[in-house]
Amino acid sequence: MAQALRLPNLGLKRSLRRDEEYNHRQWSPVRSLQSPTWLKEIYDRISSLAKLEENWDSYGGLPVALGAASMIRVLLSNLDIEDMPRPHVAAIPDGGIGLHWRVAGRDLEIEVEPNGNSVHILRTNVGGEPIAGDVQTLKDAQDALDWVLGR
């Protein structure tokens, strides 16, 4: 039986499900005009990571869970990523998913838990100590992206 997908409230501009306000309209909001060229490729990769076989890493790793895949799409859809370089997307053995950027010595990993309910960030100035944090709002994630771009 299908289970409802629970998502944390990150102050999202829109949810995965179509908002009621859009239900009576005959159009959908268009966002793709401002999307980076790599976004579709990344969405495709996220889908492929959900199809990994168990033990894909030879250490018993799980495929990316539905909740994690959904949440990472929500994040990418709601963050200002137009100027971001293409991230590296990785499966995490517990069923989570991670994004990685490194720009000019600033390294950022964003990790979504398998159920999609928690998002963590890890910032590292290359050569320095990693700094971990939780993402409570979209602004936290946006601040991390801005940091990696040095803005």
Place this chain on the structure above:
Amino acid sequence: MHQTHHDAEDIQDDDLLLRRITPAQHTAPQPDGTRILTGFAFRERTHEFSMYVAKEVTHEKVLSCGFPTQEIVEVRAGDVRKLGYMIVRDPDDCDNSHVFAKASIRKSKGQIEKDCKALAELVNARNAGRHPNTSQ
């Protein structure tokens, strides 16, 4: 059932430990064409990462127990210990040289993520021929 783990005293700090990685997941391509290791490379479901003692096994043997696309990275036993882990002997189906890192004290998931990242950066620094604490 509680199980007590012991740090393997016969594994010296300078001994190298081998870990299989999956490059498509664990290495990130850079604009200059190189690839760097990410902290995800040391993550496991159990939060304790598997390795093999390099002086007791060949790269080929370790790779033969994984998948054809996998590669090996090396970490110093002393670097793993410095982060607060014991190196526990745990012979497995692949080889008797198998060990796993076990946190000496309880660590949060966030702390383990930081440790995995720190190990990945040590590997990257070694591959780049420099120590991470001397570069900016």
